[in-house]
Amino acid sequence: MAGTSVYASGSVYASGSGGAGGRGGPVAPPPAGLVANERRGTLLAAAAALRVADAEVATAFGQVTTVFGGGAWEGRAATAWGGELSRARAGVAEALAGAALDCSGAARAEPEWVPRDDPRAIRPVSVPGLPLDGR
């Protein structure tokens, strides 16, 4: 099973840095007796997914803000709601960016290869019932 990560061919993995399956180049063979660190791969995939989410959510928030700021609604309640909108947007952005940074940092602290019997050689189990592609 080692070396057959579900992330190896995924776009989220390719956006990570220093991964075993580096972008465009041939996959380097693992040193003797070692296998790919699956935890590191998962951390990189999560960081990439968080950055993608951050960008897409920011765009969706931006489209709401544009219409709201374009004079859709004005008044006391509108001002209050505008504050809620800003806080919701900032809260999501902060959570996503923070988590992406955390995952990237954690991935950097991980070795690229681990012994075959290291717990990190096994891909972390995803939450049951939630498909990885989000669909």
Next chain:
Amino acid sequence: MPGPRERVVLDTTLIGTLVERLKALRDVLWRHARVIAALVAPLGRPGDPAAELRRAAAWADDAQRMLTRRLALVRASDEARDAATPDGRLAVVGTGGGTASGGRVALTLPPDPFGGDGDAARAAGTLLGVELAGAALRVSPDVATIAGAAARLGVGANDPDLVAGFVDAVGPDRLAAVLRLVGGVRGGGYVIEATARGPRVHASHGGPHTLVDAPSRRLPAETAAALTAALGAALATFSRAGRLTAGWLARFNAHGEAGAAETTLLGPLLGHGRYAPATLRLLGDALFAGTDVGGDHYRVRPAPLAGPGTGGDARDVGLFGGGPPAARATYAAALLRAIASEPALVARFATDHVEEILAGSRLAALPPPVQTGVPEQVASAWACLARRAGGPEARRADPAGAATFVARLGFAVHQYRAAHLDQTRRWDTSWLLPAGLRAAIGEVLGVWREEMYASVTGLLPAADALRDASGGALVTAWPAAASSDTAADTSGPWSTRLTGPIDGARIPAELWADLLGEALAAGGPLARALATDAALVAGRWEQDQWAATRGYRGDGRTAYPASPRALGRLRQSALFAFFGATLARTADQLTLRAELDAREDTRDTAKVIDELAAIVRAIKPADPVGTLTGLAVSVPVAGAAADLKPFGAPILSSDALAAIDSARIAVAALPGWQAAYVASATAVWLRRADDPIIPVEVTDAAGRRRRFTGDPRADGFITGPLDDFLDAAGRPLAPERTSPARRAAYLRWLASPALVANNDRLPILVSVLPQPAD
């Protein structure tokens, strides 16, 4: 706890967009929450970004629901502005006018007792519905509870969530039973049964006298009025939310049956709110389908209630058991007036039912002792419908529909007159239109006066789609494509499809003449108003013509065969000639009618003809301003003089007849002037090689100095292949076979200063209305 009244400024169109974008944001947040939860959770890192995404998604969902509710409340408040307190509606900012068509609105909203919580509002509505049904549907109605429920419903009647909860809780069948109680409608063949889930109504199937007819089952008038107003406003909100459909109406009966709508019960409610056009259309079509005016008596009967959700066999039954006869008339009048108040609906609706409106109105106007049974309020509502369908609001809100209505109205009047009137054979079997409808037609003509006179003085005949294959007589049946807004009949210059007010000028002159004749026959102030309209149009044309051709005399040495304003004067004369001819024909018809009837009201005819004669005397074809003065001064004097002779001989005065004759004689010289002008102008162009066109320089309305050479390309009338109306040899194409763009360019060229001023064979129409000696 409700807050204070809130001033809201919002753009209803943008709020709609905002709601859509919030839904999109919610979906994006949910999707990424699932992805990130799957990826991050197994890593055991601190923080929970997926939870933050879910929180934001829930916020976006709440926000879009809050805004949807707020938009509905604002719309309801705006729609109900007529019933609102004067300070309820502050202003409509910018264009668009109201929320129905989008636009920016400023309102002071009453406080929302539910603080924007739609679920809470719905729950409160449900509670209210259960309470009202329980209090009303019992042997002795609980008046105090009903009054309290009516008051609360009245306050929340604009809240779409509260109303939805209320109406769903009561249900259409029990609401019908409540409305019977409110209206004091006896009988109806239903019973009320107490069940564990509240009272239930169903048909009595011929059983013993039921409790619903017990004498104690009456509401005090005040309570009944308050509940009627509250239910009317609430159902209007329900209707605007798109819920008052054929499917709902199919269960709206106290028998608890499927497929029958006791629509008559809605009569008292319709005036208490603004119902959705779709609901009104549905009810209106069924109303006309069940109204028989084809014979000599007004009859109503059950009719199909067409629409989705009815299973195809729903009927508008009026009222089970019949009920008081006036109730149906009240319902019909209220419904027709509600439709008349919807500018975007009224024209198309009235177009589809114009034949019934006219036939019913003629029936209503039959003199005693004939008893046709047409309720006065219904006849009055028919006239209101016609007035609004061709009125200024409908013209703005539905330009194509309004133009089509006017054409269809003219066509129907024309067809009827052609079938029943023959002046040369002294034959008149027509039933007259009532004064109310004549007044409505007169008002419509005032709104469409520019188009009417543009049609009757146009250089090319209008709307040949309404003519038969020979191009001469009008067709005898309204072309099916003309009434459909989805028709593909857009090709060719004579398309039957009228796309807006400007197409009113394509309505044939014969139809305008018949409409004008009907209106003039009312005499009095209406006839004078129509003459004033004619003079106003002539005056504006004169002003426009002058403004567009200032300074044409140029260097003072060039002598043109004619003035470039000659065609304008010709059209002005033709306008007055058309008016005079229609007036003379109307007077002839009135005279014949009076002779054939030989009735006591001949004196009324003589008075109308006196008034028409006074109008003829006031008209000065070359002087629109003088005409206006004459109409304002001499016509009322003549009318007053006629009123001062109550015991005079009921015969037509020779003075009046002489004045009318002068109009008739003048008209005889007119036919064919348009063709004569087109032929002579075309000759000016075709002979340009050996008889050059003298260029004409004018200052146009915009203040620019322009030089017209007569060449349509050089003068800017032909700008490309799309509007090129000349064939390869440089001859104008036959206009009936060219496109509208080419035809329009051709007409502009024919009326251009160079072609008019170089035309030495202009038809002469000097003083078309010989002035009788003062």
